[in-house]
Amino acid sequence: MTINESAQGVVEEFWMFDDWMDKYAYLIELGKDLPVIDSQFKTNNHLISGCQSRVWLHAEEQEGQIVFTADSDAVITKGIVSLLIRILSNHTPQEILEADFSFLESIGLQEHLSPTRANGLASMIKQIQLYARAFQLKSNQL
């Protein structure tokens, strides 16, 4: 499945929710189900900086594709990062760098993109793109 197709899938899932409570209950559920990051990666090196909630993000390459794992001490944040991982994990650096994130607006999460939400989507996306760029540089050098 392409990134666009998974994103479209998420958008359709969110369209089912009539009110915000169902949407957030779903995010909380996703957060609770997020596969636990290997504890060796829950270090300051993997921390996305901010002061509201802590998010750890780890990336590794498997056969040319990037696999992300993450954790957060806030469950809604965990749900959001889990959504991103579901859509972006198991894709090549090039695909990730070309990804269109406008689907976030369709699911009503754009408020988490504001610059003041230091730990919100904006910094997670930036970190994901940094990982993709780093892996791309590495493979170009080989």
Place this chain on the structure above:
Amino acid sequence: MAFPVNQLRNDFPILSTQVHGKPLVYFDNGATTQKPRQVINRLVEYYETENSNVHRGAHHLSNLATVSFEGARNFIAQYINALKTEEVIFTRGTTDSINLVSTCFQSFVHQGDEIIISEMEHHSNLVPWQQLCLSKKARLSVIPVLEDGTLDMETATQMLSPKVKMMAISHISNVLGTINPVKELIAKAHKYSIPVLIDGAQAIAHIPVDVRDLDCDFYAFSSHKAYGPMGAGVLYGKSVWLNKMPPYQFGGEMIDQVFLNETVFNRLPYKFEAGTPNVADVLGMETALHYLETIGIDKIQKYEDKLLKHATSLMLEVPGIKLIGTAKHKTAVLSFVVEGVHPYDLGTLLDQMGIAVRTGNHCAQPLVESLGINGTIRASFGLYNTISEVEYFVASLKKAIAMLL
């Protein structure tokens, strides 16, 4: 007579807006307060009819602006009961006021000296003193906070000595709501001739402030936490200190005469007001304080205390909630944590229900760390909040906790 909260609410246009389709419940007054129409109108009136640079031109508008600006200084001096009008210095806000004093005190603090602050200080009344101590190789002594959120007065008393060159303490804690016994601390400090600066950011809109009764040497506050515009504030200082202190910034109104090799600085209060002042927002601040005076600050305090008591008793019934800051003398600030729930998650869900609260460390990281928590949720009330808002908040809180656990 009952407190006319419904009538007062009509003065605040923003209170009738909606957030996520729900009526706004604004419980983040500790961060900033909303502005009544009177204040908003004053800003418009100034720019439409009086705008001009103060203390300069001989023309009509300049005189008008100057008279208004100095009238505001006069009113504010009376409002806080300063002895002299020139003891009121206009600044950008509390942080700016404190930085002014800490910077000027570079002349008075030397290696081996001490400065006393408390563990509950906002970063704005902590970092300026910490940096001053670091640059002068002086010692920063910190009054501990007890479990109920009050200052350890016994330790504080023992810390006083002639080596102490400044004591800087908040009137009210922004995290805990504790009203500190600053009058008592000031009297004790003065026995060692220690000047005392009071950070009044959280006090000015909630309790009476009388600088002469407190006998503080400096008092700092912001307009925006007292229903006035952002970007204006006050440093009150006893003239004996303000005259002793060197100028802070140079240029503009703080100059009397300039020669190529030297400059004669202006007298108080202009000595500390370099550049063109923020006239409009100072006038807005005057209007805001006048608004508070008209209602009566003691009536506001009594009403907010009623909100606090009601909220506290409802909160104590919610399982898993721990209140942070349970001092006997406190203002309407409710900081709390919920077992197993991250403050950010709760804040996000409350926001969806139209409720604005603050989450995190409240710019008081050392205090939050000493409490052994990773932040709190803080509901802080203002004069326009109601009992039914408090009840909606606690019901919403229960709903949010149920979703998260």
